[in-house]
Amino acid sequence: MSTPISSVFDLEARARKRLPAVIFDYVHGGAGMELTLQRNQDDLCALALRQHDMRDVSHRQMSVKMVGEPATIPLAIGPTGLAGLTWANGEVEAAKAAEHFGVPFCLSTMSICSIEDVADATSRPFWFQLYLMKEHKVNESLIRRAHEAGCSALILTLDLHVQGKRWADARNGLSVPPRLTLHNTWDILSHPRWLVGMARSKRRTFGNLQGELKQAKNLSALTQWIESQFDPSFDLDTVKWVRKIWDRKLILKGIMHVDDARLAVDIGADAIIVSNHGGRQLDGAPSSISVLPEIVEAVGDRIEVFFDGGIRTGGDIVKAMGYGARACLSGRAWLYGLAAEGMDGVLCALHLLEQELSDCMALTGLDDVAHIDPGVVTAQPALRPPGRPGSGGPSPELRSAYR
Ligand SMILES: Cc1cc2nc3c(=O)[nH]c(=O)nc-3n(C[C@H](O)[C@H](O)[C@H](O)COP(=O)(O)O)c2cc1C
Numbered sequence: 001m002s003t004p005i006s007s008v009f010d011l012e013a014r015a016r017k018r019l020p021a022v023i024f025d026y027v028h029g030g031a032g033m034e035l036t037l038q039r040n041q042d043d044l045c046a047l048a049l050r051q052h053d054m055r056d057v058s059h060r061q062m063s064v065k066m067v068g069e070p071a072t073i074p075l076a077i078g079p080t081g082l083a084g085l086t087w088a089n090g091e092v093e094a095a096k097a098a099e100h101f102g103v104p105f106c107l108s109t110m111s112i113c114s115i116e117d118v119a120d121a122t123s124r125p126f127w128f129q130l131y132l133m134k135e136h137k138v139n140e141s142l143i144r145r146a147h148e149a150g151c152s153a154l155i156l157t158l159d160l161h162v163q164g165k166r167w168a169d170a171r172n173g174l175s176v177p178p179r180l181t182l183h184n185t186w187d188i189l190s191h192p193r194w195l196v197g198m199a200r201s202k203r204r205t206f207g208n209l210q211g212e213l214k215q216a217k218n219l220s221a222l223t224q225w226i227e228s229q230f231d232p233s234f235d236l237d238t239v240k241w242v243r244k245i246w247d248r249k250l251i252l253k254g255i256m257h258v259d260d261a262r263l264a265v266d267i268g269a270d271a272i273i274v275s276n277h278g279g280r281q282l283d284g285a286p287s288s289i290s291v292l293p294e295i296v297e298a299v300g301d302r303i304e305v306f307f308d309g310g311i312r313t314g315g316d317i318v319k320a321m322g323y324g325a326r327a328c329l330s331g332r333a334w335l336y337g338l339a340a341e342g343m344d345g346v347l348c349a350l351h352l353l354e355q356e357l358s359d360c361m362a363l364t365g366l367d368d369v370a371h372i373d374p375g376v377v378t379a380q381p382a383l384r385p386p387g388r389p390g391s392g393g394p395s396p397e398l399r400s401a402y403r
Pocket of ligand 1: 028080308329335
């Protein structure tokens with residue numbers, strides 16, 4: 001790497017430089033006015049960590065188990081669609097980084113590399129994330145393929161039965177492959193490193209779904225079919241059906257309500273992820289950190305509670321665990337690393353988070369992540385004015401019009 005990288009934000013800056021805007025905005029942005037996206041980070045920032053001294057913290061134990069799976073630090077690589085458009089064979093590179101570092105990796109239904117590509121390139125069992133499609137035979141087929149590939153857990157995402165509107169993506173004409181307008185063409189041509197990388201990539205379409213739909217003769221037919229497949233009718237019975245046919249660990253993702261958390265326990269899920277999809281679905285939803293304590297209070301003694309939304313530093317992991325999460329998942333932090341430097345970039349993101357977690361534990365007087373408790377965090381007034389610089393979302397004029 002040319003210039004030193006000292007935080008995930010440096011990886012973000014590098015990703016912004018390397019990617020065409022249409023791809024960077026897809027990774028970086030959120031739904032609507034990006035209120036929830038902002039809240040995720042602002043509310044984590046507003047929690048303060050209690051410094052605690054005069055304890056021997058020369059050895060810090062940071063490993064945990066997530067649904068029985070060992071994790072070197074309390075973090076898993078969360079599912080993100082189209083990661084393989086940020087770097088050639090991106091999901092395979094990220095899975096290899098996760099295996100090397102020792103954290104679980106979850107492959108998205110909407111990945112570019114397929115379940116089988118990742119299974120062939122790795123030896124550690126990975127997790128598969130499922131979006132339920134209207135066509136049940138596709139769901140069945142994906143579940144069967146994940147089982148055959150040895151996936152040890154299925155993450156069922158509950159919060160994408162309709163797709164959140166991301167204004168930047170609509171403005172940019174994001175599609176697979178990106179729609180070529182004059183502006184996009186110029187944008188893409190002015191990022192030759194990315195373009196050359198993509199030319200080397202094994203796949204450039206939805207690797208898991210490509211073979212599922214025989215009648216989709218070309219990429220745009222496949223994209224249209226996928227867009228028509230998100231299923232607003234799926235309900236508790238559908239989730240029970242998944243529980244019945246998937247006999248390994250089941251994790252429900254997108255839990256933001258205590259009632260939903262209780263249902264997850266009732267149907268026999270092994271874990272839940274408190275998540276608002278990184279602010280990409282219901283704009284105006286609360287931050288995931290703000291609802292975490294009530295969900296942990298309601299079900300934390302009966303099911304593993306994981307957290308995502310806004311994790312950018314090791315301190316954020318401590319805060320989420322202080323609020324009761326057993327472990328966290330990361331979306332954008334590892335994606336920025338992948339987009340910046342491929343497998344090395346994902347490893348860099350993981351090492352940065354590990355080092356920050358270790359330092360944060362030392363300064364808060366903790367020698368074991370198992371000892372992180374609510375006493376380590378305290379609420380403080382927000383630090384920053386709202387509004388993320390350089391966001392791909394609403395323009396400043398639009399933002400101020402709404403204030
Ligand atoms: C570019 C992008 C694509 C995503 N795709 C998926 C997906 O395919 N399935 C899913 O369950 N969640 C998806 N998510 C949500 C993430 O799994 C995770 O919930 C979210 O990114 C956490 O917030 P963070 O990015 O602040 O860490 C995606 C997130 C991003 C940023």
